[in-house]
Amino acid sequence: MEAQVDDSLLIKKYINGDEKALETLIERHNQRISCFIYSKVNDRTITEDIFQDTFIKVIRTLKRGTYSEEGKFLPWVMRIAHNLIIDHFRKSNRMPMFHGNESFNIFSIMSDEQLNVEGQIIKNQIDTDLGVLIAELPQDQKDVLMMRIYRDMSFKEISENTGVSINTALGRMRYALINLRKIIDQNNIVLTN
Template sequence: MKSHLQKTDHELIHLFMDGEMDALECLVVRHKDKLYTSILFLVKDKYLAEDIFQDVLIKIIDTIRSGRYTEEGKFLPWAMRIAHNLCVDHFRKVKRTPSIKTGTDQQDIFDVLNFTEESADVKIMKRQSHDRVRRLLDLLPEDQKEVIILRHYAELSFKEIASLTNCSINTALGRMRYGLINLRKMMIEKSIAL
């Protein structure tokens, strides 16, 4: 695996296609943080993000093994597009799923019941400033929030963001600009310092 660390994504993909499993492991380790963080910010649930991340890996492996991977030199944007599409698919599926309502106040039963308790490591990892940014991001319009997440957490270029979100580069830049302006305004209004 050490010899694979200096190889490009393209080289690692070809090594994996030739049967070297270490090449795939190196590729996954190289990009897992960006992929997982982007998924987590979109779905806002650690366990769901882990499930979707696994689905992304399965789809990547299946596509490469079948010889359908064609975006040479652009592995991360391609993988991010898969992750984004799987998140969108999840939300579409959730919209179609009927919800179970409680008696009088008509709340969704799964919003009322608490099935899991956060583990100690999750509590430790949540720093105050990280939580503040996440709360502020949640207050932004979806299109602005998505661009900020893809730019700052997934480190995608505006060209890649535009392709992923099916908009022009200027629209992506505008969403980023207005998103940052709105974040600054909210920080001033709420007297929040990071």
């Protein structure tokens, strides 16, 4: 098995024109970054958008030559993703403005979902636990599961991205789910909210 090339070496290769080096970095950290973003936004489309925006910022920084966090690539990318998540919520969840109404009640504009902090904490914990369980799967099954569940890709798209037939992608998904159920049963885990 070939030794894994260090992130900092891949960054240097990319800066020197090796586009494949960036692909390797994205593939290497795709799952952790996607899971992190999804755990915060709970929406596959928004997760994909923020993931792409994150790597657009990474590429711009690397091409400008202003990246200087040697050996700390993943924490740096996670910080970029985190900042973009905050930006997303600032843009999309602005509080409505009410003028001239002294009897304004914050509860009249917030849904029960927003007020149920305990439910959100439980959901975040379940998402985190599920991420840990998924990490135990074989890489090929994990990749298909992540593409299907978190990136909402069709099996045709998964087939094209992984270079395997649609039937193989379907099989990997089936085995991923079977193996997840086994892991859940063996550890007596309850994934309900």
